[in-house]
Amino acid sequence: MATFQTLPGFREFYPEDLIRRSHIFRLWRQTANAFGFAEYDAPVLEPLELYKAKSGEEIENQLFSFTDKGGREVALRPEMTPTVCRLVGARASALKRPIKWFSIAEFYRYERMQKGRGRCFHQFNADIFGEPGPEAEIELIALLIQCLGAFGLTEQDFYVRLSDRNLWFYYLETLGLDDARIRGVLGAVDRHEKYGDEAFKAYTEQFGPLDAAVKEKVLAFLHVKSLSELERILGAPGAEKITARLADWRKLLGGLEAMGLARFIEVDLGVVRGLAYYTGFVFEAFDRKGELRALAGGGRYDDLVEKLGGPALPAVGFAIGDMTFALLLEQRGLTPNLVQAPDVYCVIGGEAERRAAFAGIHALRAAGFRVEYPLKEVAFGKQFKAAADSGAKLALIYGADELAKGVVKFRDLTERSEHNVPRDQILAAVRDAIGGRAG
Numbered sequence: 001m002a003t004f005q006t007l008p009g010f011r012e013f014y015p016e017d018l019i020r021r022s023h024i025f026r027l028w029r030q031t032a033n034a035f036g037f038a039e040y041d042a043p044v045l046e047p048l049e050l051y052k053a054k055s056g057e058e059i060e061n062q063l064f065s066f067t068d069k070g071g072r073e074v075a076l077r078p079e080m081t082p083t084v085c086r087l088v089g090a091r092a093s094a095l096k097r098p099i100k101w102f103s104i105a106e107f108y109r110y111e112r113m114q115k116g117r118g119r120c121f122h123q124f125n126a127d128i129f130g131e132p133g134p135e136a137e138i139e140l141i142a143l144l145i146q147c148l149g150a151f152g153l154t155e156q157d158f159y160v161r162l163s164d165r166n167l168w169f170y171y172l173e174t175l176g177l178d179d180a181r182i183r184g185v186l187g188a189v190d191r192h193e194k195y196g197d198e199a200f201k202a203y204t205e206q207f208g209p210l211d212a213a214v215k216e217k218v219l220a221f222l223h224v225k226s227l228s229e230l231e232r233i234l235g236a237p238g239a240e241k242i243t244a245r246l247a248d249w250r251k252l253l254g255g256l257e258a259m260g261l262a263r264f265i266e267v268d269l270g271v272v273r274g275l276a277y278y279t280g281f282v283f284e285a286f287d288r289k290g291e292l293r294a295l296a297g298g299g300r301y302d303d304l305v306e307k308l309g310g311p312a313l314p315a316v317g318f319a320i321g322d323m324t325f326a327l328l329l330e331q332r333g334l335t336p337n338l339v340q341a342p343d344v345y346c347v348i349g350g351e352a353e354r355r356a357a358f359a360g361i362h363a364l365r366a367a368g369f370r371v372e373y374p375l376k377e378v379a380f381g382k383q384f385k386a387a388a389d390s391g392a393k394l395a396l397i398y399g400a401d402e403l404a405k406g407v408v409k410f411r412d413l414t415e416r417s418e419h420n421v422p423r424d425q426i427l428a429a430v431r432d433a434i435g436g437r438a439g
Contacts, residue, residue, distance in 0.1 A: 009119025019338045027150045028124045032102040035143045042083045048073035050082045062109040076108040080125040089310020097130035116324035127317030134248045136316045138255035152334045161268035166280045190272045224269045277301045296320040341391030346373035347383040353398040360426045
């Protein structure tokens with residue numbers, strides 16, 4: 001008989017794994033709600049054209065795409081940004097600005113597997129539409145930091161690298177480069193940290209060698225690490241766009257500082273983000289030890305909603321991947337020991353006691369409490385052991401004596417105390433002991 005295994009790069013989640021994933025999702029969701037973001041969802045299968053023209057060559061080469069039974073060219077979503085732009089664009093006139101949405105969803109990319117990267121993964125995505133100024137970036141970067149900090153991570157564990165594609169364009173224009181060459185240089189900048197001077201190979205093949213003086217200035221700009229350095233390099237009067245952009249930088253960094261988040265932020269012009277649709281500020285979160293790939297990344301993409309058929313609408317967003325993030329929590333010892341323990345374990349005597357217990361079990365479950373009991377008749381000793389092993393706080397004992405008296409023995413497994421409770425008062429007694437409705 002054939003033995004079937006999970007496809008390479010895909011994951012299954014046994015209960016003990018899923019509870020850890022659910023813990024991550026729960027804290028992300030709580031954080032987004034605290035920031036006033038509304039949750040949405042969308043189809044996992046989209047028209048292929050949505051990605052071919054809008055996400056860039058790297059993503060296009062990683063698509064799980066095929067022709068469906070209706071003859072349509074489709075793809076499993078590799079990211080959420082084109083989809084959320086489509087959704088917002090379709091109803092933009094009816095949505096109150098700014099539009100603040102988030103999602104937690106699964107994505108698929110056929111890429112080389114490595115630590116922290118598979119072919120299916122989940123992401124937390126958050127986006128703001130309708131706000132053109134750096135106020136949107138302040139809100140989103142604050143949300144990103146809190147999404148990581150909610151688990152106990154601090155500035156000793158991660159930081160956010162902040163850059164600006166607009167400023168790169170304005171600066172390279174002053175060096176005499178046209179739009180096509182600017183994009184070629186940015187492609188080299190995006191790969192420079194990993195490949196060094198080899199990153200300029202594609203530029204050289206397309207346009208010829210980059211002028212030595214220009215290249216020297218590009219590399220110097222790439223290594224800028226502070227706003228003061230930016231102002232020094234770009235401070236010459238007369239460049240109106242650059243002057244306005246530096247004001248945006250001051251507003252963004254000033255807002256994050258006022259929130260008490262400056263310790264998480266590093267200016268780093270080496271970050272430009274590879275996807276074709278980014279326009280302005282871009283940012284990525286990394287672990288301080290540098291042992292993992294990026295924890296999160298995002299930026300501004302003001303043109304994408306309109307390119308996908310919607311109105312002109314400024315937008316900025318980011319995504320956190322679950323795989324690398326879970327690795328970081330594990331490395332820092334911040335993965336809690338999560339157990340799906342019942343609130344109540346019912347210890348049951350014979351068949352008559354079982355019938356009497358069922359009414360109480362159902363009432364407790366209907367009230368939201370997690371209740372377990374032996375599905376078949378088992379000796380009392382084994383049931384008490386099962387109750388203790390389950391991690392339940394309470395045990396309800398339905399024995400022959402209790403049945404005759406119309407009561408249930410109520411045992412607190414934490415305090416090791418017990419007393420009798422009338423059967424019609426069990427729900428109230430459990431509520432008093434555990435505290436309202438189960439979570």
